[in-house]
Amino acid sequence: MIKGNVEGVRDSILAELDTIYSMTVEKGKLVSPEIVALITDITRVINREISVSIDRKGKILEVAIGDSNSVELPILEISNKKLSGVKVIHTHPTGYSKLSMIDISALLKLKLDAILAIGVGETDITGINIGYCKIANQELTYEEIENLSLEKVMAIDYLDKALEIEAELRKNDVIEDDSEYAIVVGVDSEESLDELEELARACDVNVAGRIFQKIKRIDNIFYIGSGKVKELALLRQIKNANLIIFDEELSGVQIKNLEAVTGCKVIDRTILILEIFARRARTREAKIQVELAQLKYRSQRLIGLGSVMSRTGGGIGTKGPGEKKLEIDRRRIKDEIFALRQELEKIKKIRALQRTKRESSGIPRVSLVGYTNVGKSTLRNLLVEMYPSDNTVKKEAVFAENMLFATLDATTRTMVLPDKRVTALTDTVGFVRKLPHDLIEAFKSTLEEVIFSDLLVHLVDASSETVVEQIKSVENVLTELGAIDKPTILALNKCDIATEEQINKLKELYSNMNIVEISAKNEINIDLLMDQITLALPRTMKKVEFLIPYSESSVNAYLHRNAIIESESYEADGTLIVANVSDEVYNRYSKFITKEI
Ligand SMILES: Nc1nc2c(ncn2[C@@H]2O[C@H](COP(=O)(O)OP(=O)(O)OP(=O)(O)O)[C@@H](O)[C@H]2O)c(=O)[nH]1
Ligand SMILES: [Mg+2]
Structure with a gap:
């Protein structure tokens, strides 16, 4: 059975993909030319990612269709000292073979033997990139081999490599570094970019580098010019950053394109601010309001937090205040917005009531x-x-x-x-x-x-x-x-x-x-x-005369604390006080007021 998002895909195509289950891959090889040919052809037709998971014996475990930039992966046993023994081969309909942040996150979180991304061009494969896990300074990271031809990939025997990685895993107590290292990008002013850095830090993100460039014109595809994008991709690689934050609002298309080229998660200032608010919100009302704003912003962009991310990933933009994984399905978002709005209305009513009380x-x-x-x-x-x-x-x-x-x-x-x-x-x-x-x-x-x-x-x-x-x-x-x-x-x-x-x-x-x-x-x-x-402050003070019976000494003490006393004398039936009082004091002890002056 084909997994993932099969909605709208013709039965004949599904049947064709189903034939992959009867294929095998030679032991030690990453893939077979037949599988590559089939999934690239179908990717061109349906314009979505297709992935195939294969175990070490060469048996096909799962074939899945994703949306245009993410794909579903099998649920794997993940142990500390071993790789999962599974490789994932998948297509990138964008034509870029660079591993995306989602790919890398899947590689590391699922401890895959390898992940292969095939860039699907209009007629040919543009290249194949392979990601392997790697242990450096006791941390699990990755290495990426770029732009290989199918022949080169077929010449690789990866089993030795996998065993080598496992030996390293056993030797080291690997710490999985979940921290985020970001490159910040600004086009407006240096001050605004400084503040973006502050905002990033407020969100526990380390700032690893920054790029600032005044631009004359906003590029529809990347926001910044394509030359700058290359520089950005390079900087992010050198600094080993796993996040790029733009100081301006990006469109969904720009985010997708930037992610494809840089192979890294891309967010904008708004997503960052919303995230900070989400983490800081404490009352139910604040939480709902932030979640609403997040949902609205996301639904306008349909930012693809694909199933890989929602299963394995964390970090900015993947969680709402309630640690709830956000789905990209528009209808779900709509329902959720509706429910949140209703809850908010209720809270608002209570708040209004409290306010009227305070006003009166x-x-x-x-x-x-x-x-x-x-x-x-x-x-x-x-x-x-x-x-x-x-x-x-x-x-x-x-x-x-x-x-x-x-x-x-x-x-x-x-x-x-x-x-x-x-x-x-x-x-x-x-x-x-x-x-x-x-x-x-x-x-x-x-x-x-x-x-x-x-x-x-x-x-x-x-x-x-x-x-x-x-x-x-x-x-x-x-x-x-x-x-x-x-x-x-x-x-x-x-x-x-x-x-x-x-x-x-x-x-x-x-x-x-x-x-x-x-x-x-x-x-x-x-x-x-x-x-x-x-x-x-507007004065609503009134000057009044009180006669306080001697039995009510607490009222007398109260007035001394809460009113401006002008005169005080002791009469036969109580203390006579002339004072300037607020509405509150006036209302509270109006029964002792003998006259307004
Ligand atoms: N030097 C100095 N620092 C101050 C003064 N007043 C506040 N701070 C510091 O400024 C920082 C921010 O203070 P907060 O009171 O949290 O600021 P806020 O405006 O409520 O901040 P948000 O709630 O984040 O909007 C804290 O580290 C304070 O100690 C001051 O008069 N002088
Ligand atoms: Mg404050």
Whole structure:
């Protein structure tokens, strides 16, 4: 039986492929000319990969059809000290015989004796590449022999080689290195590429090399020019990288073509950012939103995470937040998107309910916004600690870390302003340039807190070389959210490490804004920031007179903590207090109010 994706393939072709099961391959040989002829002919007709798995005796184990760039492989026993005793021969309808990242991943994960890729040209074979496992520095890697003719391949007796590899395997405690080593490619600006490197590191990817080239025109086939592609393929080979990351969004076709030429997994900035979000998301809502964005981005590109990858592979772009393997089937994606949307709706309703509750309490709301890693969470933790409100239980501190996108879920806590008003303070996800549009869409509901805020504190890292661009990026996202016109304080954070020149330049550039320079980490000027916040928040304070019976001493104590007391006198039936109070205090003890002033 023919395995894999046989959908749409004519029965006569399937029958022809079925004849391969009755063929054998001479012991010690990798393949037979008949099998090669048959699978290349059929590949030309159906334009999909065909693979044949063969054991050491030359028996055919499985024949399978893939989609255009991946193919299904048999499930094999994989032991530590041995090869699987199976070789896989398969076609590349693209005409490139270079082993793809998926091929290599299959070779290593399944410990194949060998993997052969046959480049299928219009009339002839363009070449055959062979990959063998190899042990170097106790690590399992591979070697690739390129561009052989069929005659050359037929002259090889590979059994000795396989036994040699196995002897090495037995001698060494092989560590399988799953780490990713990437070449980053940029065409926009060096700064943007620097940031891409940071993003890669945030995703545990090692950056092994970088290529930067300004381009005049985007190439439909490769994005960059074909000369640069060659350079890229070479660099990736020299550096032994297993991942290429582009700083711009690529089309599905470009990804496929780049993978074919470089023999390496290719992703773009958006896929990387989505991956970081997927790894960091913690609440159910954030997880769903990221998964939705991933599904949407993938379905537009139908990035071929073929069955090989889903069975053997890991790494970026292969997993959703729930470690769920993503299928490329469009219909499945649609169903999944639908189900996720419904779940999201439910969560949204709950969130809306919580918000109405907060709104009716009349508590003013402040949101901290800003580029990623500027210190928002550090500031929020500090403010909540320095200005605690006693009607909230002390919740655990927000995760503040020197890494991009440490915070993904908007979290709200309360604090008390110097004028005793209780305020809700929300820490938000950090922004980044070229934030994928789908993600902004997806995060709109988390960022709703920003939309409904009374005041924004836009925190910036004043010590950053790219602070002005960062501010612009944040303003772009705020514009998209419709929150750009909100009252905003520009807080220049990290003033402890920023130079005077940097601070002065920012003050000059943003002279029309409310500016405070602070350090969240070293607690500098936090009181000034709080004064600004207090001034900027809309006042809904009321002046009222309370008469508190002597039996209610706790109310008296509460007012001292939560209201601004103007006068206090002791009367026959209780304490008479005149105070400025927030809506919250007003509502809470309205029964003791004797008059509004
Ligand atoms: N030198 C200095 N470092 C600071 C200051 N404030 C924060 N940091 C550091 O900056 C890094 C990022 O801080 P976070 O509070 O996690 O930043 P964030 O804006 O919440 O980041 P995301 O959640 O990733 O968007 C941490 O290593 C902090 O210790 C400061 O005033 N001075
Ligand atoms: Mg944070």
